[in-house]
Structure formats: C-alpha cells, structure tokens
Amino acid sequence: MAFNGTEGSFITLTAGAAMTETFRNTFLGNGRTRKAVFFGKDKLLDILNQTDCVGIRCYFGGVVTTVDPKSSVIDFSLVLVGATANENDMLGEMDKILDDGVPCPAQCGVSNALNPSTLANL
Known part of the structure; x- marks a missing residue:
C-alpha cells in the first residue's frame, strides 16, 4: 500500500504519557538516560521539502555514551x-x-506528562 502523506494518528496526552512511561520503565537505566531527541523545524522541513517526499521515516539508532574511562553504554537516538x-x-x-x-x-x-520532573535529570 503506497504512502499518501496522511499516515499516523494524533493521540491524547494521556495515551502519549502512558507510552513514554512504558518506554522509560522498560528501556532506561543501566547508564541509559536518553528519553527524547529534539529536531529543529528547519531541518525537518529540509527533509519534507525534498522532491517526491511524502513523509519522514524515523529509525531507532544507538549512540555510544562514555560512562567512565572504563565503560560505555549504547543510548538511544533517531535517524x-x-x-x-x-x-x-x-x-x-x-x-x-x-x-x-x-x-x-x-x-x-519543563516537567510535563510526557517528561515528568522526577526523571528530568536522569
């Protein structure tokens, strides 16, 4: 089935908060702290304004973060x-x-339902 540029669904804040909580409870810890990644509007528009582009695919990626001189952990990123x-x-x-x-x-x-203050500085 072809993409048409309308894919995805808007959800409620309650649903989004439940999803981010599940992610934090499942994947964070053991040195992993990254719970979100911000991308600027201009960069997103650079992608969307390309000829034939109908949307953005987000791949989960890993970035190596040094915890101390003898250890590192793979934290989350997006491509x-x-x-x-x-x-x-x-x-x-x-x-x-x-x-x-x-x-x-x-x-x-600031702290909000998607980003509770108790986790702001993990």
Missing part, C-alpha cells in the same frame, strides 16, 4: 530520512538524512 509514496527511503547522494538531535536529558524543557 530521520524522507520517504516516497512508494514507501522507499530517500537515500540518494543529495537527499537529507538527519541525526544529531538535541538529547533529553540534558535539554528537556
């Missing part, structure tokens, strides 16, 4: 790429692939 109506990633030499978003923590914003 974003444009996708076409025929469901293919846009991977040409001139296409945009986005990474290096701003991690939370350290830049998380």
